[in-house]
Amino acid sequence: MPTDVKIKKGLKLNLKGEATETFEQGENTKTVALRPANFYSLVPKMVLKEGAKLKAGDEVFFSKYSAKTRVVSPVSGTLKEVRRGAKRKILDVIIEADETQVYKDFGVMDPLKSDSTEVKDRIFSTGLGIFLNQRPYNIPANADDTPKAIYISAYNTAPLTGSAEFILKARVEFFQAGINALTKLTGGKVYLGVDKQSASFLKDIENVEILNISGPHPAGNLGTLIHETEPMNRGERVWTVNPEDVAIIGEQFKTGKYNAQRTVAVTGTSAKNRKYFKTIAGAEVKSILKDFEDNSRIISGNVLTGEKVEADGYLNFFANELTVIPEGNEFRMFGWIPFIDNNIHSMSKTSLSWLFPKRKYEVNTNINGEERALVVTGEMEEVMPLDIFPMQLIKACMAGDIEKMESLGIYEVVPEDFALIDYTNTSKIEAQSIIRGGLDIMLTEVG
Amino acid sequence: MNWIRHKIDQIKEPFEPGNKLQKYRPAINALDTFLFVPDHTTQKGAHIRDAVDLKRTMITVVLALIPALLFGMWNAGYQHYIQLGENPAIFEAILHGAYKIVPMIVVSYGVGLGLEFAFAIMRGHEVNEGYLVTGLLIPMIMPVDIPLWMVALSVIFAVLIGKEAFGGTGMNILNPALTARAFAFFAYPTYMSGNKIWVSEASNVDSISGETILGSLAANKEITYNTAEMFTGIIPGSISETSTLCIAIGALILILTKVGSWRIILSGIIGAAVMGMIFNVLNIEGNGLTNFPWYQHIIVGGFAFGIVFMATDPVSGAQTTRGKWIYGFLIGLFGIMIRVFNPAYPEGIMLSILLLNVFAPTIDHYVIQGNVKKRQKRLQMKTVKTA
Numbered sequence: 001m002p003t004d005v006k007i008k009k010g011l012k013l014n015l016k017g018e019a020t021e022t023f024e025q026g027e028n029t030k031t032v033a034l035r036p037a038n039f040y041s042l043v044p045k046m047v048l049k050e051g052a053k054l055k056a057g058d059e060v061f062f063s064k065y066s067a068k069t070r071v072v073s074p075v076s077g078t079l080k081e082v083r084r085g086a087k088r089k090i091l092d093v094i095i096e097a098d099e100t101q102v103y104k105d106f107g108v109m110d111p112l113k114s115d116s117t118e119v120k121d122r123i124f125s126t127g128l129g130i131f132l133n134q135r136p137y138n139i140p141a142n143a144d145d146t147p148k149a150i151y152i153s154a155y156n157t158a159p160l161t162g163s164a165e166f167i168l169k170a171r172v173e174f175f176q177a178g179i180n181a182l183t184k185l186t187g188g189k190v191y192l193g194v195d196k197q198s199a200s201f202l203k204d205i206e207n208v209e210i211l212n213i214s215g216p217h218p219a220g221n222l223g224t225l226i227h228e229t230e231p232m233n234r235g236e237r238v239w240t241v242n243p244e245d246v247a248i249i250g251e252q253f254k255t256g257k258y259n260a261q262r263t264v265a266v267t268g269t270s271a272k273n274r275k276y277f278k279t280i281a282g283a284e285v286k287s288i289l290k291d292f293e294d295n296s297r298i299i300s301g302n303v304l305t306g307e308k309v310e311a312d313g314y315l316n317f318f319a320n321e322l323t324v325i326p327e328g329n330e331f332r333m334f335g336w337i338p339f340i341d342n343n344i345h346s347m348s349k350t351s352l353s354w355l356f357p358k359r360k361y362e363v364n365t366n367i368n369g370e371e372r373a374l375v376v377t378g379e380m381e382e383v384m385p386l387d388i389f390p391m392q393l394i395k396a397c398m399a400g401d402i403e404k405m406e407s408l409g410i411y412e413v414v415p416e417d418f419a420l421i422d423y424t425n426t427s428k429i430e431a432q433s434i435i436r437g438g439l440d441i442m443l444t445e446v447g
Numbered sequence: 448m449n450w451i452r453h454k455i456d457q458i459k460e461p462f463e464p465g466n467k468l469q470k471y472r473p474a475i476n477a478l479d480t481f482l483f484v485p486d487h488t489t490q491k492g493a494h495i496r497d498a499v500d501l502k503r504t505m506i507t508v509v510l511a512l513i514p515a516l517l518f519g520m521w522n523a524g525y526q527h528y529i530q531l532g533e534n535p536a537i538f539e540a541i542l543h544g545a546y547k548i549v550p551m552i553v554v555s556y557g558v559g560l561g562l563e564f565a566f567a568i569m570r571g572h573e574v575n576e577g578y579l580v581t582g583l584l585i586p587m588i589m590p591v592d593i594p595l596w597m598v599a600l601s602v603i604f605a606v607l608i609g610k611e612a613f614g615g616t617g618m619n620i621l622n623p624a625l626t627a628r629a630f631a632f633f634a635y636p637t638y639m640s641g642n643k644i645w646v647s648e649a650s651n652v653d654s655i656s657g658e659t660i661l662g663s664l665a666a667n668k669e670i671t672y673n674t675a676e677m678f679t680g681i682i683p684g685s686i687s688e689t690s691t692l693c694i695a696i697g698a699l700i701l702i703l704t705k706v707g708s709w710r711i712i713l714s715g716i717i718g719a720a721v722m723g724m725i726f727n728v729l730n731i732e733g734n735g736l737t738n739f740p741w742y743q744h745i746i747v748g749g750f751a752f753g754i755v756f757m758a759t760d761p762v763s764g765a766q767t768t769r770g771k772w773i774y775g776f777l778i779g780l781f782g783i784m785i786r787v788f789n790p791a792y793p794e795g796i797m798l799s800i801l802l803l804n805v806f807a808p809t810i811d812h813y814v815i816q817g818n819v820k821k822r823q824k825r826l827q828m829k830t831v832k833t834a
Contacts, residue, residue, distance in 0.1 A: 233826045297494060304493045325495070328488050333448055335484035336502035338510065338704070346498035349704045350507050353498070365488040369500025370480065372575055373617030376504060377761040378708060381768060389815055391766060407819040415492075422493035426504050427617075432492040 002203070002210040005193065005228045007385035010216035011347055011420055013159040014360045015303070017269040017325070019276060021166050026264075026279035029287040032075050033314035034060055034093040038282075039130060041139040041443065042069065044090050052079045057104035057258035059127060060093055068143035072127030074260035074281045076102040092314070097280075103257040111181035111253055119184035128252060131245035132185075135226065135238040137443050138414040147239040149188040149230055152179075154202050154243045155195040155213045157220035158302045158419070162265030162276065162320040164243040165200050171247040176205055178250030182241065183207050193225045218385065223417040227386045232411045242318055264288055264315065264322050268303075269362050270296040271324035281317050285309055292324045297365045299323040304419035305432070328366025336369065344368060347424040348379070369428055376426040383420035386412060390421055394431055397438025402445055405438050414439070455479055473567040477574035505576040507706045511697035512583055512687070512756065518680060519687035520544030523591045526683050527647035544591075547647055548686060551586035551598050558599045559585075562606045566615060575616035577623075577762075581605070584624035584756060587687035588749065588797075589631065590644040597635055601627035621804045622763045625753075625797055632797070645683035659684050660747045661786065661794055664735040677746045688752035691745075698755040707759040710768065711775035715754035718779025719745050726787055736787040744783055753796035754778065763804040767814040774810055778803045 036044045044061035048054060055076045063069035075097040083092040106126050111119045123129050124143040132141035132150075141147070154164035168175050182190050189209045194202045196212035203210055211229065213219050222240045226232060241249075244263060252258050260281040266274050272291040279288050285298060289311070292298070299306035300316035303323055307316050315322065335341050342352040345361040353359070380390040388409040396404035415432035422431045461468040462475045479485075480502070489496060524540030535543070559582045567574040585602060609626035610619040632639040642658035643649050660670055660682060672682050680690025688694075701707030723741025731737040745751065758764060758778050765774035778799050785795025 231825065233822075233829050236829075297488075299494055303495045306494065308494070323494075329486045331452055331483040331486050333451075333483050336480070336500060336506070338503050338507050341498065344498035348497065348499040348504070348706075350503050350706065351498045363495040365494050366484070366496070367487045367489055368484060368496050368498050369502065370485060370487065370573055372501040372573070373577075373615065375501060375575075375577060375617050375762055376706075377764075377766040378768065378771070379705075387818065387821070389767065389818060392815055407822065408815070409818075409822060419493050423495060424497045424499075426497075426499050426501055428496065428500065430492040 002212050003229065004196065005211045005213045005215075005219065005225055006196075007215035007219050007224060007228075009382055009385040010157075010218055011383050011424065012157070012216040013345065013423075014358065015159045016360045016362045017160060017267050017271070017274065017323075019160075019162070019265040019267045019274040021163065022275050023263075024273075024275045024277050026277040026283065026288040028099075029075075029097060029280055029283035031080060031094050031096050031284060032073075032280055032282040034071055034073070034095070034282055035314065035317065036061070036090055038317040039063075039069075039071065039140050041137070042071075044071070044093075046082065046090070046093075048079050050079055050082055053077075054079060054095070055102045055104040056260070057106065057126065060095070061090075063140065066142055066144075068124045069129055069140050070124070070127040071130050072258060074258070103259070106252060106256045106258065108256050109253050111177065111184055114184070116184040119181050122253075123181065123185070123249065126252065126258065128249050128258075131241055131249060133240045135222070135240060135414065136232060136411040137439050139443070141239050142237075145237045147186045147188070147237045149226075149238050150182050150186050150190045151193070151222050151225055151238060151240045152182075152191065152208075152243055152246055153193040153213075153220050153222050153225055153240075155193050155220040156302075156320075157213075157215075157217035158304050159217070160265075160267040160321065160323050161302045162263065162267075164320075165195070165198065165202060166276065167244055167263040167320060168202070168247060171251070172201055172205075174247040174250035174254060175243070176250065177254045178241075178246035178248070179205060179207055181249055181253055182246065185239070188230070191225060191229060193220060193222075195220075215385070218383075218417060218420060221417060223413055224385055227412055234406065234411060236411075242320070244320060245318070262315065262320070264320060266322045266324070268296075268299075268324040270326050271322070279315070281315070283315050285311055285313050285315060285322065288315075289322055289324065293326065295327050295329070296324050297327050299325070303363065304423060305416045326362075326364040328364030328368075330366065332366075347382070348426070367428055369426075371428045372426075374427050374429065379424060379426060380421050380431075383424055384417075386417065388412065390418065390431075393438075394418075394421075394429070394434050397434050397441075400438070400441050402441065405442060406446075410435075410438055410442055452483065455482065471568055473571070473573050474564045477564065477567070480573075501576045504706055505579045507704050508580045508701065508756075509583055511700035511707070512580075512587065514693040514696045515687040515690060515752065516548075516583070516587060517541075518690045518693040519587060520548050522680060522682075522689055523547055523647050523686060525681065526645075527649075530646055530649060543647065547591050548586060550595055551589065551593070552583065554595045554598050555585045555602050556582045558602045559606055562603065562611070566611050570615070572615075577616045578606070581623045581627075585627045588624065588628050588685050588752065590639060591647045591686055592644055592649075593631065593638055597631055597638060600634075601631045604630040617762055619762055620808075621801055622757050622760045625757055625801055625804075628797055629801060645685070659794075661736070664739055667733070667735040674743060674746070677743060682747070685749060685752075688749040691751045694751045694755050701755065701759065707755065708761070708764070708771050708775075710771040711759050711764060711778075712754055714772045714775030715758055715779040715782075716745060718776035719750060719754075719783045720779070722780045722783035726783070734787065744786070748786065748794050749796045750779075750782055750786075753782070753800055757796075757800050758803075763807065765807040765810050765814075767811050770807070770811045770814045773814075774803055774807055777806075 043064040077097040080096040081094040134141040192208040193211040196214040262281040270293040277288040301319040338350040418431040524543030528535035605627035723744040726737040782796040782799035
């Protein structure tokens with residue numbers, strides 16, 4: 001019986017520059033990068049040395065603190081370079097891809113016919129565990145935990161994002177197999193969030209609890225789904241998986257091949273060829289983005305939570321979008337006067353933009369002001385559907401007050417739940433990084 | 448436009464980091480950002496940002512104050528001339544009001560912004576725009592004849608003790624503008640109360656009384672003004688508090704732009720109405736203020752101005768939604784209670800708001816505690832289930 005998840009608070013941002021729903025095969029990427037920074041908090045220990053040959057699925061590094069958290073190579077080729085930063089911290093592991101891909105054979109397994117220890121062992125020993133994210137803290141899942149539930153959101157409500165439905169359409173079989181495998185990892189339910197409005201094939205997926213999502217962003221955020229169904233308490237663990245990664249897991253069970261195919265929607269007004277590209281997780285940006293305006297910001301991910309990357313850089317391991325928008329490094333004369341520059345969207349009513357709720361906006365990266373003391377109240381609550389006090393939690397995180405953070409619900413949130421607060425708040429404070437800081441404190445102090 | 452930008456960049460050059468005037472950067476930035484929204488781009492967090500910023504928010508409040516300010520100027524002149532038995536033209540009245548009030552605004556902004564800039568430079572942060580509102584509010588709630596040096600002293604007290612001592616904008620406990628007025632009231636009571644101060648140059652004219660309505664009521668005198676006059680504000684009083692009509696226009700601007708909290712304004716009015724009705728029912732002998740109809744309580748004195756422009760100050764007010772309801776309601780309630788029971792100083796709204804400013808964090812604490820308890824209960828239930 002599907003459950004409804006309906007929220008009222010939030011903000012639906014209509015932005016220009018959506019991708020058309022057509023697939024295009026991305027150019028074969030010459031190299032891929034595995035970046036430990038994409039797997040938050042993971043401290044890598046290298047398994048292979050530079051120059052080593054590897055197949056797709058061979059282990060590249062594992063977590064220093066939990067050897068079962070492994071990262072395997074998405075391509076076959078040669079380990080070209082380990083780029084290090086200050087204190088020899090590993091920044092990128094660059095793998096040069098072969099022309100023809102060779103896959104390591106993990107053998108076929110039907111998760112429904114296997115017992116849960118076998119399934120779990122297979123997932124973590126073959127490097128699929130890296131696709132499982134743990135809440136609280138939003139870090140790679142620990143193989144020794146048993147989560148109380150697993151959440152997948154196939155309805156992305158953030159602006160200019162790839163449609164999970166479209167991405168998964170051709171891989172339904174693998175997606176179902178992945179779901180079957182995930183059901184073996186938890187004693188509780190596997191939840192799948194889908195758009196309530198669409199009559200999608202996703203609603204026929206078996207062995208999951210369907211959540212029918214409706215409402216503005218962040219309705220489709222995992223944090224919202226968890227909060228509305230089984231809210232997190234102290235000491236509990238929940239795992240989350242991106243929809244496309246479920247298909248990757250399923251494909252590996254069905255065919256024995258680790259095929260880290262990543263479908264990336266190229267969006268944003270500055271990108272010229274806006275389509276869905278099929279490529280590999282961690283591929284070169286230039287393999288799918290050739291034509292874009294000068295003076296642009298390239299974001300691997302969406303405009304609210306994505307990671308800034310360079311044109312000659314690499315895609316974020318998990319992101320299904322590559323958003324290209326103009327940099328806003330321009331001065332605007334008297335732009336702070338109310339009801340001036342109404343072409344810039346504002347949630348507040350000091351701009352006439354609220355008169356046109358259907359209008360699509362072109363956005364850039366200008367802050368539209370400067371950081372100030374926290375003065376205005378009540379505006380954060382308008383975009384926070386969870387039953388928490390956002391401003392008070394932000395202040396507790398700034399103060400590093402563990403007890404307060406805990407009592408105000410830090411375990412229930414991750415930075416992306418505060419992305420809209422980043423966007424709308426008058427004082428221009430960086431709510432996401434403040435929450436991340438608070439979570440880091442909790443992670444080291446409480447664990 | 449480009450050449451202006453170019454010129455400003457030239458002027459700013461000695462202030463750039465590494466150059467000799469770098470310390471004074473916040474001051475020059477404050478001036479620059481009034482001409483141009485800076486070209487800063489997002490570096491962390493969300494890559495795009497809303498058009499609203501603190502400048503825009505504060506200027507909206509200033510806009511909302513303009514009707515009351517202009518009316519205050521006209522009324523100051525008008526009250527001045529009618530006590531002399533003259534009937535001034537609109538322009539004449541405004542001219543007299545402006546002659547009195549503009550210097551007060553200049554002093555308030557000059558002294559206050561000077562301090563704000565000094566603190567910004569000292570602490571190395573950008574200048575916050577909050578004083579744009581405070582600096583205008585302070586003269587608006589003073590009697591028209593107050594000496595300029597008193598305005599200056601009040602401003603200094605409000606900014607130093609009321610705000611910067613607590614860490615600056617966003618940290619203060621009390622509303623700075625009301626702190627200024629409270630300072631002036633307790634330090635120079637003869638200039639801030641009585642029946643000779645509310646009309647410009649009234650003390651020069653013997654035998655003519657320019658008492659406020661509340662003053663007359665406290666002295667159990669007859670009121671000669673009708674409800675319409677009270678509402679439009681053609682009565683003696685502090686500069687901009689008399690016209691409930693103009694304040695209502697301001698309130699509308701604040702509410703429509705969502706800059707001011709409608710919850711505080713509405714619950715404040717409800718609170719005042721409730722208290723007024725209670726007194727109307729009790730009808731205490733010998734206290735003219737208890738018989739004063741409850742709806743007139745809302746339109747005379749500083750109540751309307753206080754609840755719209757002072758109580759809604761987000762920094763010193765309650766911050767949670769439910770807290771705002773309680774906070775506003777209590778301001779209204781206590782405001783009328785103090786007004787009725789304090790014959791020495793019939794206007795209670797200032798004291799009521801300051802009192803609730805102090806209690807706002809406590810109100811918020813209990814509202815938040817409800818949320819915390821819910822979370823604890825959930826955890827307990829979970830533990831019981833698993834045990």
